[in-house]
Amino acid sequence: MNNGCPSNLKLSLSLVDNELSEKERADIESHLSGCARCRQRIEKLKFERRSLYERIPRLDLEEARPRPRWQPALAAACACLLLAIGLWFFWSGEDRPGSVAFKGEAPALSFRVERQGRVFEGRAHMQLRPGDRVRFAYSLGENAYLLIINLDGEGKTTAYYPSGSDESLAVKAGQKVFLPGSIRLDQYLGPERIFAVFTRKPLSVSEVESAVDRAWKRTRDIEKIETLSIEGYQITIPIIKVKEDE
Amino acid sequence: MITRSDVEDLYRRYGHVVFRRCRAILGREDEAEDAMQEVFIRALKYGRGFRRGKKPLPWLFTIATRVCFDRRRLLARTTGLQADAVADPPGLNPEQRVLVLRHLEKFDSLTQEIVLCYHLEEMTMEEIAAHVGRSRKTVGKKLARFKQESQS
Numbered sequence: 283m284n285n286g287c288p289s290n291l292k293l294s295l296s297l298v299d300n301e302l303s304e305k306e307r308a309d310i311e312s313h314l315s316g317c318a319r320c321r322q323r324i325e326k327l328k329f330e331r332r333s334l335y336e337r338i339p340r341l342d343l344e345e346a347r348p349r350p351r352w353q354p355a356l357a358a359a360c361a362c363l364l365l366a367i368g369l370w371f372f373w374s375g376e377d378r379p380g381s382v383a384f385k386g387e388a389p390a391l392s393f394r395v396e397r398q399g400r401v402f403e404g405r406a407h408m409q410l411r412p413g414d415r416v417r418f419a420y421s422l423g424e425n426a427y428l429l430i431i432n433l434d435g436e437g438k439t440t441a442y443y444p445s446g447s448d449e450s451l452a453v454k455a456g457q458k459v460f461l462p463g464s465i466r467l468d469q470y471l472g473p474e475r476i477f478a479v480f481t482r483k484p485l486s487v488s489e490v491e492s493a494v495d496r497a498w499k500r501t502r503d504i505e506k507i508e509t510l511s512i513e514g515y516q517i518t519i520p521i522i523k524v525k526e527d528e
Numbered sequence: 529m530i531t532r533s534d535v536e537d538l539y540r541r542y543g544h545v546v547f548r549r550c551r552a553i554l555g556r557e558d559e560a561e562d563a564m565q566e567v568f569i570r571a572l573k574y575g576r577g578f579r580r581g582k583k584p585l586p587w588l589f590t591i592a593t594r595v596c597f598d599r600r601r602l603l604a605r606t607t608g609l610q611a612d613a614v615a616d617p618p619g620l621n622p623e624q625r626v627l628v629l630r631h632l633e634k635f636d637s638l639t640q641e642i643v644l645c646y647h648l649e650e651m652t653m654e655e656i657a658a659h660v661g662r663s664r665k666t667v668g669k670k671l672a673r674f675k676q677e678s679q680s
Contacts, residue, residue, distance in 0.1 A: 289651040291659075294545045301541070331544035338561065341539050341568050343532060 288313060293324050297331055322472045325435050325504075329473040329522050332505050333407040382482065382515050386423020391430070391478040391517045392458065393418045409524050410467055417464040418443060418478075421457050426480045426515075428453045428461075431490055433507070435472040437498045439491050442476070449484040473504050473522045481514040530575030539568050542585055546592050552648045553596035553629060554603075563599055567592045586641065586660055593640050597633050631678035638662070642670045 288296075288310050295301040296310050314320050393404035396415040404416065418430060429450035430443040442465050444451045453459065479490060493510040501507060509516055546567055551560035570591050571578065578584060628647050632640050641660055645651045653671075657664040 287650070289645075289649045289655055290548070291545065291645070291649040291651060292655070294548065297544070298541050327544075330548070334544050334547050334561075335540075338543070338565070341536065341543075341565055343535065343569060343572055 286313075287317060287320050287323075290323070290327070293320070294327050294331075296324070297328060322435075325472040326522060326524065329407075329505060329520070333520075336407075382480070382513060384423050384426060384480065384515060386455070387421065389423070389426070389478075389480045389515050389517065390421040391418060391476075391519065392421075393519075396464070404519075404521075406519050406521070408521050410521050411525070412467055412469045412471070412523060414467045415464040416442075416467060417460060419458045419460045420453060420478070420480075421459070422453060422455050422480065424455050426453060426455075426482060427451065427484050428478065428480055429485055429487065429490055430461075430476060430478045431487075431494060432474055432476050433494050433498060433504060434470045434474045435504050436470070437495070437502070438470070439494050440468075441487050441491070444487075447487070449486050450479070450481060450490075452484075453480075467523060471523050471525060473520065475504050475507060476519040476521065477510060478517040478519075479510070479512065479514040480517075485512070485514065530572060530578040532572060534575075534578070535568050535572045538571065538584055538588065542588055543568075545585065546588055549589055549592045549644070549648070550596050552625075552644070553593065554599060555625070559599060559603070563592070563595050566595050570595065589641055589644075590637050593637065593644065600629070600633075627678060631674070635674060639670045639674055642667050643674050646671060 292302070292306070292310065296307060302310070314324065394417045395402055395404050395408075395410060396417070397411065397413075404410075410416070420428060427450040428443065429441070432440045432442055434440075443461055445463065453461075477490070477494065479485060490510070490512060493512045494507075497507045497510055498504075505520065508518060543564065547560055547564045550563040550567070551557060554560050554563060567588060571588065578587060628643060632643055635643070638660060642656055645656045645659060646653075651659065653664050653667050657667045660667070
């Protein structure tokens with residue numbers, strides 16, 4: 283039933299240290315080099331594994347116990363600490379490594395997905411499908427320039443916004459402003475990463491593409507790329523594309 | 529005796545695999561996350577099946593399958609929905625999933641494990657035999673019996 287391909291369990295366990303023998307690991311490596319389907323499968327498994335441990339880094343093994351009374355006080359203290367850290371970053375103008383600060387709230391990017399007449403809000407680590415239509419919206423405290431680019435798991439970049447222009451386009455300050463048009467997702471299956479870069483001056487698409495390409499070549503692992511080596515306020519959204527029946 | 533740190537280590541190593549198992553049975557990410565956490569809580573609470581030096585995954589899978597079938601029943605009772613109809617099927621194709629899960633609940637835990645490994649993990653019979661610590665012949669017989677009874 284598996285046409286000589288490793289089982290899902292074996293592929294999953296190959297991501298765990300010392301779980302498979304040297305020979306099993308070598309067999310999988312050798313199989314992956316000649317099987318595009320399994321390369322996609324393992325990329326998807328890697329993505330899912332990383333997403334899970336990002337969402338639930340530690341288990342709550344105390345679940346059955348009643349919450350101690352001091353918990354609300356601790357939560358309030360944590361909230362104050364986070365607020366203080368946030369304000370410090372805001373005032374210092376260094377809210378992200380190598381990034382540019384903007385007035386007001388930090389720039390934000392969101393998206394909506396349209397699938398067969400249904401529309402729903404997008405989120406990081408979302409499973410999308412080829413053919414889905416994605417429409418981006420931004421929030422921004424002052425006028426700026428915006429460029430959105432996508433990187434797939436094979437290192438291919440696609441400029442999502444602007445389309446058909448060599449440079450990023452001006453966007454006006456506002457809350458949840460939808461960009462014109464939408465993107466129809468291609469047939470590639472596996473993890474992808476969307477980068478949005480807000481800048482004060484126009485940025486050339488080729489410059490950002492080169493930065494994405496350099497970042498890709500450093501790791502060849504889409505999940506490890508968080509920031510690009512260019513000036514600007516950067517937002518990155520990982521997604522994964524799966525087939526309809528998955 | 530299993531310790532909290534053993535369970536934390538098991539989660540770091542096998543959490544993603546257990547999560548996939550839960551998602552395949554429950555069909556929903558949110559339910560699967562809750563179920564997965566319950567699996568490790570139960571592992572800590574009832575650690576009798578844990579043997580140091582022995583592969584823990586079959587044991588975790590057995591707990592996961594039990595937790596998920598309990599949840600499916602609860603879900604069907606509390607929402608009035610057939611558990612099969614609650615979500616996208618991530619592991620099996622829709623017909624297989626409905627068929628397999630509807631019948632599997634009635635079988636013993638060994639058959640459940642063998643059938644799920646076969647349909648969900650795409651494992652060969654030899655791999656399943658090694659995974660559950662039984663002969664290939666036993667695996668074949670269990671699969672054949674499941675197929676026969678689920679089609680009758």
